[in-house]
Amino acid sequence: MNYVFLFLIMLPCKLLRKLRHPKKKRNLVIQTAKIGDFINITPLLTHLKHSDALLSRAVAPLARNDDTLDDIFYIEDHKTSTLAKLKLAFRLMNRYENVYLLHPNSVNLFYAACCNAGNKQFLSMYRRRWYQEIFYLTASGVVEHEKSTLTLENYLKLADRSLTKASYPKHATQPLVKPADTPEELFCTDKIKIGISISAGNQAKTIPPAIWKSLFDRLSELPCLFYVFGSPNELNYLNELNKVVGERDNLVNLIGKVSLEGLPYAISLMDFYVASDSGNVYIADSQNVPVILIYGPCCVEEQRPLGDVLLMGPDHIAPTSFVFHALYKFNHPAEQLFALDQRKLDDIYDFICTRKPQFIPKEKILP
Template sequence: MKILVIGPSWVGDMMMSQSLYRTLKAEYPSAEIDVMAAAWCRPLLTRMPEVHQALPMPLGHGTLAIGERWRLGHALRANQYDHAYVLPNSFKSALVPFFANVPQRTGWRGEIRYGLLNDIRVLDKAAFPLMVQRYVALAYDKGRIHCADDLPQPLLWPQLQVSEEEIAKTTTAFNLTDHRPMIGFCPGAEFGPAKRWPHYHYATLAQRLIEQGYQIALFGSAKDYAAGEQIRTALQANARDCCINLAGKTQLEQAVILIASCQAIVSNDSGLMHITAALNKPLIALYGPSSPDFTPPLSDKAKVIRLISGYHKVRKGDADQGYHQSLIDIQPQQVLEALTPLLAASEE
């Protein structure tokens, strides 16, 4: 069987979609699974052994370009896919499999896609409260799975593979071969300060960990570099050499490898948080207005800290520097107390 998947556009969603690929591979061991996604996804997809190949989606997020999608679909007809799974809910995301003449095209209804999808599912959000459950449910006949409780347990959570050779090579390239064990911080978040634990809390935690003999690596994109520098500047001068700001200095491929080299990660609700979970690293996940009830880190080694319940707007903070009060209220000592047993367990 040859399977085409139209993948998600966000890092966290892409990581959670691996549960679908793992489930499909378990159900159809001989299947070849190709995933069409943005080029930046390739470093993640190449670390998923279930994925046969990553197909580039050249169109940007939000671009309709029906003519280009027709050309993409027409070019894929030669692959003779048997089944397509469309994970985004947009109308445009269902066009390529339709134009590729894939016989069976499965997905949630989303933006009225009757015709484009011929195996269309109508979502009961209460029946499938987690995004990963919604992805995995698509692997099964719709007459078999009516709610999350019908899914075979346990779910096959995302798992990324990184070799020791890659870790040794990459840590050397970034001069991270200090004798101190490394803890990673992911202080950025896609929606800005409202989803970020305050930099001064990160700095307090970093100072404590450095005093305990660790070094700190700060991960993120180029737009997170300033937040990383705020953390470093807030440290005592003699501790700054033990804290390296890698935000914007690594490609995604390198960040995945370096996260795998860490003893543990402390992260906001972000794509890097989901990567950490897939690497099965000890993880403290800090949530404020966004909720772990829909997209939690999928790992037995993850500890979620959140002081509020329910859904809150995440695009605007309500305190100085745009931070959300619910994240300000999470104190560094609380995070340290949650992190300490995770570190101890990982060192056994």
């Protein structure tokens, strides 16, 4: 509700400045969620060719290496005070002709509504609040998003209702950043290289160590190298994993060793990527790396990798976590949500062998 009051305060200024709004063919894209969500807006960015953006600072290393983006504003820099919020609203007000709102929470709706753009396209979703109606009254068009519709496709439809998920590929950095300090162990060529994320930003989506052990054991007859990607604060997850799986020569620790801007290139060197619904699987998907998504409680109809992907979900458990309604606690234990029974383990094994037949062990020839 506070942003409604701020909008009412800004309304006289907005109406006065609208009389002097220059017709600038500039685009503003508003999406302040994290890494996976940023990857999923890149087809829209490609379609628009050049845009400014209001983003989360969490994606700054990717965004500043994206040649489709010009000026970037970070939401965290403008939430320190009411004055800071009003300053940004005033700065954005007469700057754009096209505004695309992809993440319609109250703060983003406020900034989008303050803009005097001739074309303002807003996403509307299942958590829309009654008091947000005043913001939607300023929109030129609205795309209705539901839990059963794909976010990436609806993002594209904001710009052109005829666009689909197949219209443009995703990217992470554009062009791809290739850091000189990329770890040497990533360039191995005589093993099946499998990147993994052993935790997620939402800890409730973290795959338990016992599940990883079952996967490692099933793939033990293949020459696999498992690369553990993550930020420095995830080392405790690796310690817990090592307690269950033991010290393994084929488990390569890359936690804290790859920068975010260098992560897409590092992941592009993988043969496969395995994780729960986290940012890294969307980076892998953007680099055309086959993904094994153990998605647990998440709704894959709404958001998922779109390339070569094997989806592994829980048996007889309906999804309870959604893009715009993420839960941080679930009714079922993680061991059940992410469980891999023998059939699923065999499916993963076959998925890998089909794509890397040269690494399949030769059967013993009986006399």
